[in-house]
Amino acid sequence: QVQLVESGGGLVQAGGSLRLSCAASGRTFSSYAMGWFRQAPGKEREFVAGVTRSGIGTYYGDSVKGRFTISRDNTKNMVYLQMNSLKPEDTAVYSCAARRAVFTTTPAEYDYWGQGTQVTISS
Numbered sequence: 001q002v003q004l005v006e007s008g009g010g011l012v013q014a015g016g017s018l019r020l021s022c023a024a025s026g027r028t029f030s031s032y033a034m035g036w037f038r039q040a041p042g043k044e045r046e047f048v049a050g051v052t053r054s055g056i057g058t059y060y061g062d063s064v065k066g067r068f069t070i071s072r073d074n075t076k077n078m079v080y081l082q083m084n085s086l087k088p089e090d091t092a093v094y095s096c097a098a099r100r101a102v103f104t105t106t107p108a109e110y111d112y113w114g115q116g117t118q119v120t121i122s123s
Contacts, residue, residue, distance in 0.1 A: 002026045002098050002112040009117030014088055016121075020081040022096035022114060029077040030054075033103040035110060036070060036081045038092035038119075047105040048094065049081060057103065063089075088123045 008020040020036070035050040049070035050059045058070050069082040079096055094117055097110035104110075 002029070002032065004096050004098060004112055004114035006094065006096055006114045006117040009094060009119045011120045011122065012086060014086060014121055014123050016086050017082070017084045018086065018119060020083065020094055020096075020117060020119075022079040022081075024077040024079070024098065026077070028100075030074040032098040032100050032111075034070075034072060034079045035097045035099070035103070035105070035107075036079075036094060037097060037107055038090075038094045039116075040092040043092075045107050046092075047107070050103050050105060051079065052103050059103065059105065061105075083119070086119075086121045088121045090119060091121050092119060093117065094119050 003025040005023045036048040037045050039045045047061045051070045051072050055072045067085045072079045096114045098112040099110045
């Protein structure tokens with residue numbers, strides 16, 4: 001069982017930055033591939049970024065490439081999402097997810113989810 005708790009969301013102006021954090025419980029954190037997903041009102045959940053169990057491999061959705069950076073610290077059971085050059089269309093609830101297997105961009109294949117943190121970008 002893994003519990004995930006996100007933090008770091010908020011309201012920022014377009015062009016600004018935010019850093020989201022995801023704290024994971026459990027002693028086997030390094031066994032889980034991790035992903036960040038977002039969902040805006042009336043839209044489907046969207047893959048944002050993911051990182052492999054070792055942290056070596058990182059993956060990004062097309063809409064955030066070059067602006068967002070995902071990282072993890074397996075010694076602290078933490079995953080981070082650094083978001084730069086934010087745009088109003090980045091407004092959404094951001095959730096981290098854990099999968100006890102290889103990385104995937106498919107939300108339905110993740111085993112555990114956090115409650116999400118709201119990110120709002122004003123124009």
